[in-house]
Amino acid sequence: MYAVVAGGGKVGANVARSLLRLGHEVTLIEQRRDRFERLEEEFEHQVQRGDATELHVLERAGVARPPDLVLALTGDDEDNLVIAQIAKEKYGVEKVISRVNDPRNQAHFDLLGIAPTVCATSSIMALVEHEVPEHDLIHLLELRQENLEIVEVQIDRDSPSAGKHIEALDLPDGARLISVMRAGHAEIAVGSTQLEAGDQVLAILEPGKEDELRRVLLRR
Amino acid sequence: MNALIIGCGRVGSSIAIQLQQEGWDVTVVDENEDALSRLGDHWAGSFIVGHGMDVDLLREAGIEEADAVIAATDGDNTNVVIGQVAQKRFDIGCVVVRVLDPARADFYVDRGLRVVCPTKTAIDTLTEAVRSCQIPSAKVVT
Numbered sequence: 001m002y003a004v005v006a007g008g009g010k011v012g013a014n015v016a017r018s019l020l021r022l023g024h025e026v027t028l029i030e031q032r033r034d035r036f037e038r039l040e041e042e043f044e045h046q047v048q049r050g051d052a053t054e055l056h057v058l059e060r061a062g063v064a065r066p067p068d069l070v071l072a073l074t075g076d077d078e079d080n081l082v083i084a085q086i087a088k089e090k091y092g093v094e095k096v097i098s099r100v101n102d103p104r105n106q107a108h109f110d111l112l113g114i115a116p117t118v119c120a121t122s123s124i125m126a127l128v129e130h131e132v133p134e135h136d137l138i139h140l141l142e143l144r145q146e147n148l149e150i151v152e153v154q155i156d157r158d159s160p161s162a163g164k165h166i167e168a169l170d171l172p173d174g175a176r177l178i179s180v181m182r183a184g185h186a187e188i189a190v191g192s193t194q195l196e197a198g199d200q201v202l203a204i205l206e207p208g209k210e211d212e213l214r215r216v217l218l219r220r
Numbered sequence: 221m222n223a224l225i226i227g228c229g230r231v232g233s234s235i236a237i238q239l240q241q242e243g244w245d246v247t248v249v250d251e252n253e254d255a256l257s258r259l260g261d262h263w264a265g266s267f268i269v270g271h272g273m274d275v276d277l278l279r280e281a282g283i284e285e286a287d288a289v290i291a292a293t294d295g296d297n298t299n300v301v302i303g304q305v306a307q308k309r310f311d312i313g314c315v316v317v318r319v320l321d322p323a324r325a326d327f328y329v330d331r332g333l334r335v336v337c338p339t340k341t342a343i344d345t346l347t348e349a350v351r352s353c354q355i356p357s358a359k360v361v362t
Contacts, residue, residue: 053297055323078273078297082324090327105273108301111309 002067005029006052006083007074008039011099015071016043027061053082058091066091072098077105084114115145137214140202148204150178153217155199161217162199167191172212175205221245224286226272226302227293231318231338233258235290240265244288247281272302278310288314296321300328300335307333 001024005016008030016028020043028043029052030036036049050057052074063070063086070087072080080098087093100106100119109117129138130152141150155162161169166177166189177189181200187193195201195217205213223239225232228250236259240246246265250256253269270277272293283289289306291299296319303317316334319325325337 053324054321055327076297078295078301081301082297085331086324086327089331102273104275107275107309108273108305112301112304 001025001069002062002065003027003069003071004058004061004063004067004087005071005073006058006080007072007099008032008035008047009073009075012071012073013039013042015073016046020046029057029061053079053086055086055090058083058086063087063091063093066093069093069095069097072096074099075101077101077108081105081108081112081114084109085112088114110144117144136218137210142207147206149207150202150204151210151213153201153203153213155195155197155201155217157197158219159195159197159217160219161195162197164195165191166193166195169216171216172205172209175203175209175213178202178204221287222247222282222285223288223290224278224281224283224306225249225290225292227291227299227318228252228255228258228267229292229294230258232290232292235292236265237263247286249277249281250293272298273305275305275309278302278305283310283312286310286312288312288316291315291317293318296324300324300333303328303333 003019003024003026005012005026005028008028012028016026019026026046028039028047029050030039030047031051036047039047048061052058070093072083074080077100084096084098087096098109098114098117100109100117103119103122106119126139136153138152139149140152143149179186179202180189180193182196203213221244223244223246225236225246225248228248232248236246236248247268248259248265249268249270249272251271256267259267268277268281283306289312291302293299299317299319303315306312306315316336319328319335319337320339322337322340325335329335
């Protein structure tokens with residue numbers, strides 16, 4: 001596989017190194033001279049110096065071949081957005097993965113159809129939410145392209161759903177229960193599954209249905 | 221009519237003053253509060269400190285009521301992202317974007333942005349200026 005990695009900071013350099021170790025062909029692009037010189041000692045001809053949002057720099061790195069994969073991993077979200085747009089739409093690169101630095105910019109990537117994206121801050125916050133639950137409904141996974149999300153809900157003694165069969169719950173449209181975890185064992189949720197206090201329930205739902213789901217399962 | 225200008229450098233501030241003199245209600249956004257001084261002592265429009273990629277700030281700056289949005293920061297990529305957000309998310313009909321790099325300018329023109337490329341204008345104007353010089357023919361021949 002041939003991959004172009006834009007951005008030679010910690011993320012880009014580590015990704016490039018990992019891809020090379022897996023035996024892939026890689027070109028890393030870094031703009032800053034000091035960083036480039038350090039990278040050159042390790043990556044030799046596999047790192048090029050330049051602004052990866054400039055077409056001639058991308059072309060020198062072989063974007064017109066086109067590569068199997070372009071990774072937009074700079075520390076600037078606007079640069080990553082532009083790199084992704086150029087790679088996809090001008091050079092027909094099929095797979096582009098972009099880094100989102102500021103989670104508030106995620107909406108811009110979504111708006112411009114840049115997917116998949118990876119945001120370290122969002123991932124860490126999702127883990128924090130999972131490890132230190134402040135909310136009764138925890139977001140586990142966002143399926144952006146599908147416009148769905150997977151959440152976890154803990155059923156407790158006061159929950160109106162405790163003791164009920166799933167088929168008897170008045171679940172909102174656009175929300176389904178996936179599985180029920182009880183005493184360390186998970187089972188696929190079916191109509192006849194009876195919920196109990198202490199169950200951890202996974203649900204898939206359209207964004208915005210959280211409150212309705214919460215009401216049915218937890219009455220909150 | 222309302223104009224929202226992102227970037228208050230030499231270009232953004234001059235457009236702001238010009239449009240205001242023509243009767244527009246103008247709001248200017250810049251990351252640096254010192255940029256306000258570029259608008260002069262008699263600036264009667266709004267000035268907001270912040271980054272143009274910030275959607276909450278764009279709302280505060282009145283993008284939803286804007287008739288025109290001008291992205292004129294010193295970053296080409298910032299401008300094309302703000303321009304596309306104004307066009308696609310806020311449905312602004314008149315979005316004008318400054319892009320210095322001619323290659324990127326062409327790419328975004330093809331994608332439906334109204335791009336102004338000062339570098340291209342300079343190249344054309346300078347080339348034309350050279351062509352129009354009256355150079356004695358004796359000097360041209362080596």
